[in-house]
Amino acid sequence: MSEAKVREVSRHSGTIQRASEATRSAGATHPGYKREQNEDAFWADEQRGIWVVADGLGGHQAGEIASKTVVEEIQRSAATDRHYERALQRAHALLLGDEQNTANMGSTAVVVAEDGAYFHVYWVGDSRAYLWTPGEGGGQLKQLTSDHSYVQMLVDSGAINTVEAANHPNRHVITRCIGGSTNPKLEIDRVSSPWTSGQRLLLCSDGLSAEVESDQIARVLADNSDNRRAADLLIAAALDAGGKDNITVQVIDAPTPTPAGGENWTFRTGGALRASAQKLQARGKILLLMGALGLLAAFAARLFGAL
Incomplete structure (x- = not known):
């Protein structure tokens, strides 16, 4: 993808960049070429270690309300109990109880929450999470969600x-979503994994995954270490494929590993060095004193011998 194409995508009024203070992640969204309105929503809080992508269903305002409801409940949970499965359940109940709701109003969601050196992925519907691990030939891109x-x-x-699935006429029909039905019980799937240095997570709506092959996604991540540029290029790839749906992506770096007890180790090492130096200095003083006493004894012996 050329630099000119990236700039063109970035200038488009439908593309929303992540906040400038973000250091580990970046996201963007675009309505695509076929939809009048963007019903996707995304949000991130790096300090709390939480990211979400939601893809609204139902058309026009209904889908936009649904995806924003999901994001708002995740935001509320991030600031309070950090129980994200409960947050998705609350969003489900709110959408089912919304008097504007119809059987078609709902949202998919994929959420990533960090817990120390681990991350947890929660999802409903066909929004996806991928884990990219660096390596030869574009690295390895693993789909974490089903x-x-x-x-x-x-x-x-x-x-x-899978080849037939990619071209199936009903490939956009989902069997589970937040809201969107009269079923009060929502099943939420979850997967957990430890971070490995150099890895990256990709969250996306099906506007990306349904249009861009996994090999191309992996190549973009491998060739672009800057998350904002990677996010722009992934959206540009979906637009080049036709942009038939809203497109939303978030790219997240693994946290920088901190050696366990690193600062204390430095302190202990410095203390040990100082202690060793003090011991050597004391030993040197003792040796000098012993040498001086030896010389004094030899001088005394010679003096008394002369008398």
Whole structure:
């Protein structure tokens, strides 16, 4: 992707960049070329270690309300109890109880929450989380989530293969979402993993994953260490593929590892060096004193011998 193309995408009024103070992650969203309105939503708080992408369903204002409801409940949970499964359940209940709601109003969601050296992924629907690990040939891109979709059910049952799934006429039909039905119980899937230095997480709506091949996504991440540029290029790739849906991405770096007890080790090492120096200095004084006493004894012996 050329620099000119990146600038063109960035200038588009539908693209929203992450806040400038972000250091480990960046995100962007674009309505695409076929939709009048962007029903996706995303949010991040690096200090609390929480990221979310939500893809609203229902068209026009309904989908926008649904995705924003999901984000708002995640924000509320990040500031209070940090129970993100409960936050998604609350969003589900709110959407079901909304008097504007119809059977088609809902949202998918994928959430990443850090817990020390680990991260947890929660998801509903077909918004995805990928884990990229650096290596030869563009590194390894692993899909952490499994779509809650009709086509994924067919793949899991062996009725169709992944190639057929990519072109299936019902590939956008999801089987689970937040809101969107009269079922009061929402099932939320979760996966957890430790971070490894150099890894990156990618969260995205199906506006990216349905249009851009995994190999191309991996290559963009491998060739662009700057998260903002990587996010822009991923959106540009989806637009080049037709931009048939809203597109949202977040790219997140693994935290920088801190050696356990690193500062204390430095302090202890400095103290040990000082103690060793003091011991050597004391030993040197003793040796000098012993040498002086030896010389004095030899002088006394010679003096008395002369008498």
